[in-house]
Amino acid sequence: MEEIIEVKNLSKTYKKRKSKETITAVNDISFTVNKGEIVGLLGPNGAGKSTTIKLICGLLIPDSGSVMVNGISMKEKRLSALSHISAVLEGNRNLYWRLTVRENLEYFSGNRGRSSKDVASEIEDLLDAFNLKEKETELVNRLSRGMQQKLAIAVSLLADSKVILLDEPTLGIDVQTGYEIRKILRDVVRDYDRTIIISSHDMGVIQELCDRTVIINNGKVVTDDKVENLLRLFEVRAYTITLGNALSNQQIQLLHQKFPHLDYSHHSLESTLTVNLTKAEEFYDLFEVLKLEHTPVESIDRQLINFEEVFLKIVNGRLHNELDQSS
Amino acid sequence: MSWINLLKINIKKEIVMMKRYLPNTIAMLLTMYFLFLAMFAGIQIIGDPSSQDVHTQFVIVNYIFWSLSLIVVQDIGWQITTEAAQGTLEQLSMSPMGVWKIMLMRLIATVLANIIIIIVLLYLSMLTTGQWLNIDVITLVPIFVLTLISMFGLGYIIAGISIVLKQIQSFLQILQFVLAGLVFIPLTVAPFLAFFPIVKGVDLVRGIMIDGLSWHSINIIDYSILIFNAAFYFILGLFFFLYCERVAMKKGLLAHY
Numbered sequence: 001m002e003e004i005i006e007v008k009n010l011s012k013t014y015k016k017r018k019s020k021e022t023i024t025a026v027n028d029i030s031f032t033v034n035k036g037e038i039v040g041l042l043g044p045n046g047a048g049k050s051t052t053i054k055l056i057c058g059l060l061i062p063d064s065g066s067v068m069v070n071g072i073s074m075k076e077k078r079l080s081a082l083s084h085i086s087a088v089l090e091g092n093r094n095l096y097w098r099l100t101v102r103e104n105l106e107y108f109s110g111n112r113g114r115s116s117k118d119v120a121s122e123i124e125d126l127l128d129a130f131n132l133k134e135k136e137t138e139l140v141n142r143l144s145r146g147m148q149q150k151l152a153i154a155v156s157l158l159a160d161s162k163v164i165l166l167d168e169p170t171l172g173i174d175v176q177t178g179y180e181i182r183k184i185l186r187d188v189v190r191d192y193d194r195t196i197i198i199s200s201h202d203m204g205v206i207q208e209l210c211d212r213t214v215i216i217n218n219g220k221v222v223t224d225d226k227v228e229n230l231l232r233l234f235e236v237r238a239y240t241i242t243l244g245n246a247l248s249n250q251q252i253q254l255l256h257q258k259f260p261h262l263d264y265s266h267h268s269l270e271s272t273l274t275v276n277l278t279k280a281e282e283f284y285d286l287f288e289v290l291k292l293e294h295t296p297v298e299s300i301d302r303q304l305i306n307f308e309e310v311f312l313k314i315v316n317g318r319l320h321n322e323l324d325q326s327s
Numbered sequence: 328m329s330w331i332n333l334l335k336i337n338i339k340k341e342i343v344m345m346k347r348y349l350p351n352t353i354a355m356l357l358t359m360y361f362l363f364l365a366m367f368a369g370i371q372i373i374g375d376p377s378s379q380d381v382h383t384q385f386v387i388v389n390y391i392f393w394s395l396s397l398i399v400v401q402d403i404g405w406q407i408t409t410e411a412a413q414g415t416l417e418q419l420s421m422s423p424m425g426v427w428k429i430m431l432m433r434l435i436a437t438v439l440a441n442i443i444i445i446i447v448l449l450y451l452s453m454l455t456t457g458q459w460l461n462i463d464v465i466t467l468v469p470i471f472v473l474t475l476i477s478m479f480g481l482g483y484i485i486a487g488i489s490i491v492l493k494q495i496q497s498f499l500q501i502l503q504f505v506l507a508g509l510v511f512i513p514l515t516v517a518p519f520l521a522f523f524p525i526v527k528g529v530d531l532v533r534g535i536m537i538d539g540l541s542w543h544s545i546n547i548i549d550y551s552i553l554i555f556n557a558a559f560y561f562i563l564g565l566f567f568f569l570y571c572e573r574v575a576m577k578k579g580l581l582a583h584y
Contacts, residue, residue: 025462060576061573083423086421096413109336113328113332
């Protein structure tokens with residue numbers, strides 16, 4: 001696939017105003033984004049996601065490294081590179097609140113040098129596609145947050161850029177609008193032939209929309225893989241075993257020796273074991289311990305891990321363990 | 328063509344805002360007019376009766392230019408600080424046109440949109456005082472445009488400072504007095520001020536409007552100084568703005584307020 005964004009060895013540090021302490025926001029980050037992809041940029045607060053997005057948008061100058069947009073260097077030909085990129089960085093804050101919906105669309109496209117005649121039909125299409133037609137003469141400060149967010153995305157589409165960067169597109173909006181925005185973003189890739197990079201805390205958005213996820217922690221790329229691969233990596237080894245009887249103390253002790261991360265819970269009606277197995281053969285070890293007291297096994301369920309759990313495991317440094325064990 | 332689109336949309340925005348907030352626009356015009364009346368009353372009450380007419384004419388021209396310079400130079404500073412606080416400055420900074428072009432078009436749009444207010448103020452002032460000035464459009468326009476260009480240079484400097492420092496409200500208030508000094512002090516008192524922005528232009532405009540100078544009676548040296556000032560301050564302002572923009576991008580200040 002054709003690369004449209006290439007981020008290479010990007011680093012950025014800041015100095016704190018008062019203490020003059022140097023903070024490394026982004027540390028030697030490299031990744032690529034292909035044409036037509038939706039890539040998720042994930043990471044905990046302060047991981048360096050927004051800094052990475054702003055470096056890609058040319059709003060920040062890196063200390064070292066480079067960003068290429070459609071083959072154009074952001075460092076050497078910033079304005080040319082910017083013609084291929086648009087962004088929604090702070091959602092509703094990226095709009096003129098004292099202008100109407102239509103005026104915002106016209107103003108931002110005009111500021112990119114586009115003529116109002118050229119964009120007239122595009123504006124009509126976007127107003128229809130984003131269900132904003134009825135609100136076109138409404139001032140932005142009178143719109144709901146969800147509508148403002150939709151308008152900000154429409155503005156970024158009107159920029160006629162190949163790549164759209166979205167920083168937290170569903171932050172602070174209701175479930176229904178969140179669903180609507182996810183649908184819009186899928187349609188954008190399909191109908192408008194765009195590439196999207198999304199930075200979000202909303203795992204649902206990432207899991208549902210993204211082809212690939214780049215996870216950043218402490219300013220470094222922790223992983224860069226397809227969402228389903230990451231899910232599979234963690235999913236296959238997590239099991240919940242329901243037992244007919246309670247385990248003896250000796251059994252619990254033996255199990256903890258063999259499986260340090262094992263969780264055991266006993267209630268009046270049932271006992272459950274939750275265990276992460278590194279190899280399939282470890283089942284035999286587990287059953288041997290159960291066999292000591294002839295503990296009946298009522299069911300074995302493979303745990304369905306969600307992407308949020310995968311994300312937490314990755315940022316907590318469990319990825320390397322999993323990769324080592326799987327190899 | 329993209330330059331024209333940029334200019335058109337910025338003029339449209341200025342006009343939309345002026346119309347949408349018409350009471351504010353009218354209040355601005357009235358404030359300027361009442362301030363002029365106060366100056367005029369001062370001349371009438373404490374001025375030398377033998378030179379009252381000339382002083383009044385001076386005040387009209389100076390006051391009109393001061394008002395225009397305030398609109399142009401201060402407005403761009405306010406705009407930058409407001410846009411940084413709103414979050415729209417980052418969006419503008421992502422335009423492939425470049426922020427400096429957007430700012431230039433905004434400066435032009437501000438002048439074009441506010442020129443109506445300035446003309447109304449000029450005629451109101453003349454009507455109130457009964458002092459009718461020489462409005463020689465052919466001689467005035469080139470001098471006015473060249474003076475505006477040096478004013479734009481100042482505007483860029485203010486915009487650059489605003490991008491980096493953001494909280495410059497107090498500085499903008501001091502600037503009002505600096506601009507008043509540049510506009511009101513005659514070149515006969517401080518000839519070296521001829522090389523400061525705006526000053527030479529205002530001096531020539533006074534010559535045209537009060538003394539009736541025409542384009543051919545203006546010295547070539549005066550024209551040269553005016554052209555030099557326009558080019559020098561515009562380039563200086565532009566480079567300063569580009570430098571400040573780069574500092575802001577290095578320090579991550581575009582979105583901070």
